[in-house]
Amino acid sequence: xxxxxxxxxxxxxxxxxxxxxxxxxxxxxxxxxxxxxxxxxxxxxxxxxxxxxxxxxxxxxxxxxxxxxxxxxxxxxxxxxxxxxxx
Amino acid sequence: xxxxxxxxxxxxxxxxxxxxxxxxxxxxxxxxxxxxxxxxxxxxxxxxxxxxxxxxxxxxxxxxxxxxxxxxxxxxxxxxxxxxxxx
Numbered sequence: 492x493x494x495x496x497x498x499x500x501x502x503x504x505x506x507x508x509x510x511x512x513x514x515x516x517x518x519x520x521x522x523x524x525x526x527x528x529x530x531x532x533x534x535x536x537x538x539x540x541x542x543x544x545x546x547x548x549x550x551x552x553x554x555x556x557x558x559x560x561x562x563x564x565x566x567x568x569x570x571x572x573x574x575x576x577x578x
Numbered sequence: 579x580x581x582x583x584x585x586x587x588x589x590x591x592x593x594x595x596x597x598x599x600x601x602x603x604x605x606x607x608x609x610x611x612x613x614x615x616x617x618x619x620x621x622x623x624x625x626x627x628x629x630x631x632x633x634x635x636x637x638x639x640x641x642x643x644x645x646x647x648x649x650x651x652x653x654x655x656x657x658x659x660x661x662x663x664x665x
Contacts, residue, residue, distance in 0.1 A: 535621040538655040542648045557644040559659065561629045568625040570657075572646065 496524035498571075501537045510536075511543040518548070518576045524555065527572040530562065534570045541572045553577050583611035585658075588624045597623075598630040605635070605663045611642060614659040617649065621657045628659045640664050 497517055501510055514525050529537025545552060555573040562569055584604055588597055601612050616624025632639060642660040649656055 529622075532619075532622050534625050535616075535619050535655065538621050538646050538657060541646060542655045546648070554646075557646055559625050559628060559641070559644055561633070568622065568629045570625060 494523040495521065496526060496573075497522050498526040498528055499540075501527060501529045501533045501540060503533065503536075507536060507539045507543055510540040511547065514540065514544050514574075515547065518552065518574075522576065524573055524575045527574070528569060530569045531567045534568060537570050537572060541574065544574065551577050581610040582608065583613060583660075584609050585613040585615055586627075588614060588616045588620045588627060590620065594623060594626045594630055597627040598634065601627065601631050601661070602634065605639065605661075609663070611660055611662045614661070615656060617656045618654045621655060624657050624659060628661065631661065638664050 499510060499513060499517070514527065517525050527537050527540050529535070541554070553575045555575045558571040560569060561567065586597060586601060586604070601614065604612050614624050614627050616622070640662045642662050645658040647656060648654065
């Protein structure tokens with residue numbers, strides 16, 4: 492069985508709460524994994540979104556992986572936080 | 579043999595390059611692991627410091643672990659990036 496997953500890229504235009512609701516909605520719609528990505532200054536916001544989702548779903552969600560690195564070509568840092576639905 | 583490690587907390591007052599040099603110096607002084615911590619808006623900067631160190635030391639350094647979470651009591655997010663000297 493293949494896993495369904497989707498990537499949410501956090502930008503300046505929407506709030507932490509907007510992204511929190513988006514991620515929770517995606518998990519409720521049956522996504523197995525959601526990757527929360529933040530680039531540059533939005534890295535902090537991506538972590539805020541993860542904490543906000545974790546706060547709300549608690550044991551219903553697992554932190555699968557946290558990847559950090561530099562975007563190819565550019566010199567900007569990024570983070571990709573992968574979370575999974577538990578039930 | 580116990581591991582020697584130290585935590586560097588990234589703040590607004592110093593630059594990414596300052597912290598990069600600090601981390602590299604600590605590794606050269608014989609620290610086995612250095613934890614780079616960033617809180618709130620400084621999470622992005624902590625990732626920048628990691629990328630800058632990785633850029634300079636390449637295979638000489640390993641990413642051991644990336645921990646994200648919320649500071650107890652407060653509602654601020656943090657990241658702790660643990661890197662290890664390889665040789």
